Amino acid sequence: GAGVSQSPSNKVTEKGKDVELRCDPISGHTALYWYRQSLGQGLEFLIYFQGNSAPDKSGLPSDRFSAERTGGSVSTLTIQRTQQEDSAVYLCASSFDAQETQYFGPGTRLLVL
Amino acid sequence: AQSVTQLGSHVSVSEGALVLLRCNYSSSVPPYLFWYVQYPNQGLQLLLKYTSAATLVKGINGFEAEFKKSETSFHLTKPSAHMSDAAEYFCAVSYTGRRALTFGSGTRLQVQP
Numbered sequence: 239g240a241g242v243s244q245s246p247s248n249k250v251t252e253k254g255k256d257v258e259l260r261c262d263p264i265s266g267h268t269a270l271y272w273y274r275q276s277l278g279q280g281l282e283f284l285i286y287f288q289g290n291s292a293p294d295k296s297g298l299p300s301d302r303f304s305a306e307r308t309g310g311s312v313s314t315l316t317i318q319r320t321q322q323e324d325s326a327v328y329l330c331a332s333s334f335d336a337q338e339t340q341y342f343g344p345g346t347r348l349l350v351l
Numbered sequence: 352a353q354s355v356t357q358l359g360s361h362v363s364v365s366e367g368a369l370v371l372l373r374c375n376y377s378s379s380v381p382p383y384l385f386w387y388v389q390y391p392n393q394g395l396q397l398l399l400k401y402t403s404a405a406t407l408v409k410g411i412n413g414f415e416a417e418f419k420k421s422e423t424s425f426h427l428t429k430p431s432a433h434m435s436d437a438a439e440y441f442c443a444v445s446y447t448g449r450r451a452l453t454f455g456s457g458t459r460l461q462v463q464p
Contacts, residue, residue: 342394
């Protein structure tokens, strides 16, 4: 079956602009995660959605970062007023439920100029 | 709090030689432990996971890992390296109360012909 998909695969933006990154999880997966992979910080957890529960936002680095998940499926990660330190690969993962293995998408490579 | 330490950011082996990638974890509760592999410009792929069943876990592509509670270790091994094993490997931990993964800093495996 189809895996986790993310779009766009690459995004170049100017400092101060807003960006939206999209994640389509595997069909039927109730849990969805966002991670960030950067040279300086490695792989970091950002936010986690599980079904209809309130999301775990404990990993979001600042209030410029937000995410939503509509209809328990597609998720969008929004970064407002982007900064150069936001340049990274943003990875999305999903799992059947919180107990199960996380499957990762290919990531969105964000470059802030 | 939980953390993961991967000893050796770069490991180089000859084709056919033993692969040993080290991972030590810190967790105040019983952990779930994972090894993921990342090929260039791709997302993360699960190699294997430990979830409190057998302490010796076999994964894909001939890899295995042994959970040693006394040493708080979960080292990844493969008896004979293949050129296609060249990639970056990440050890990760989670636990029942927090399913988001905490990753180590990664080990880049190079396989020499």
